[in-house]
Amino acid sequence: MASWNSTPLEVLYEIFGWLAFVSWSISFYPQVILNFRRRSVVGLNFDFVLLNLTKHSAYMIYNVCLYFSPVIQKQYYEKYGYGEMIPVAANDVAFSLHAVLLTAITLVQIAIFERGPQKISKISMAIVAAVWLFAGICFFIALPRHSWLWLISIFNSIQVFMTVIKYIPQAVMNFRRKSTDGFSIGNILLDFLGGMSSYGQMAMQSIDQNSWVNFYGNIGKTLLSLISIFFDLLFMCQHYILYPANKFQTTPKVSKDKVEPLIVPSEPLQSENV
Numbered sequence: 434m435a436s437w438n439s440t441p442l443e444v445l446y447e448i449f450g451w452l453a454f455v456s457w458s459i460s461f462y463p464q465v466i467l468n469f470r471r472r473s474v475v476g477l478n479f480d481f482v483l484l485n486l487t488k489h490s491a492y493m494i495y496n497v498c499l500y501f502s503p504v505i506q507k508q509y510y511e512k513y514g515y516g517e518m519i520p521v522a523a524n525d526v527a528f529s530l531h532a533v534l535l536t537a538i539t540l541v542q543i544a545i546f547e548r549g550p551q552k553i554s555k556i557s558m559a560i561v562a563a564v565w566l567f568a569g570i571c572f573f574i575a576l577p578r579h580s581w582l583w584l585i586s587i588f589n590s591i592q593v594f595m596t597v598i599k600y601i602p603q604a605v606m607n608f609r610r611k612s613t614d615g616f617s618i619g620n621i622l623l624d625f626l627g628g629m630s631s632y633g634q635m636a637m638q639s640i641d642q643n644s645w646v647n648f649y650g651n652i653g654k655t656l657l658s659l660i661s662i663f664f665d666l667l668f669m670c671q672h673y674i675l676y677p678a679n680k681f682q683t684t685p686k687v688s689k690d691k692v693e694p695l696i697v698p699s700e701p702l703q704s705e706n707v
């Protein structure tokens with residue numbers, strides 16, 4: 434197992450990692466708090482939440498298994514070399530566990546708060562069902578040969594796939610409504626910070642080891658950050674540029690009693706019948 438060559442880089446690695454954890458973890462709370470204060474989930478796309486739960490569940494399985502299982506770690510070293518480091522850190526495990534919990538809470542809010550006419554689409558339910566069916570089939574394929582690294586790599590690929598598609602329903606919904614009202618921008622800003630910090634963490638490890646294996650050895654984490662940053666920029670563009678909250682301002686109503694003529698005569702009008 435590889436060890437760190439530079440203490441400062443190791444410290445920066447931990448700082449970036451936990452900054453990503455804190456940013457990504459806190460990013461769930463603005464939406465939860467917004468829903469609670471409004472007692473409404475109108476403006477939040479339900480497909481986004483359902484796909485997000487599937488995504489984080491798959492990511493949790495990958496992180497927990499690779500971080501805690503000596504068997505899977507051995508298979509990783511055999512594939513990528515014993516001189517490499519495991520690309521999953523403690524903050525990755527903590528984040529994914531926390532993400533599943535908070536996303537589940539958001540689903541509960543969808544069930545109990547005002548939601549208008551919106552429902553979870555059949556397409557999203559079909560995608561989720563197909564994904565878990567595929568994962569189950571892969572489990573039985575991996576079982577005879579104990580190909581656990583391959584199996585968790587499937588879960589890693591699932592979370593990448595779900596990351597690609599999960600943002601699309603919310604982005605389309607914002608476009609159709611020409612508004613981001615009900616969708617917390619705080620979530621997006623913190624998610625953006627988390628994505629940048631995650632890249633910083635991986636870069637510190639790569640520089641120290643003089644190897645970029647951790648980028649493609651954990652392609653899921655790499656693509657997760659890249660895709661998240663792309664959609665975060667899109668949502669920020671929608672919120673601040675395309676559909677700002679204060680874009681439409683109503684003109685204050687003026688009482689009829691206070692309406693004055695546009696032109697005030699300089700002299701009083703005289704009657705023609707003087």
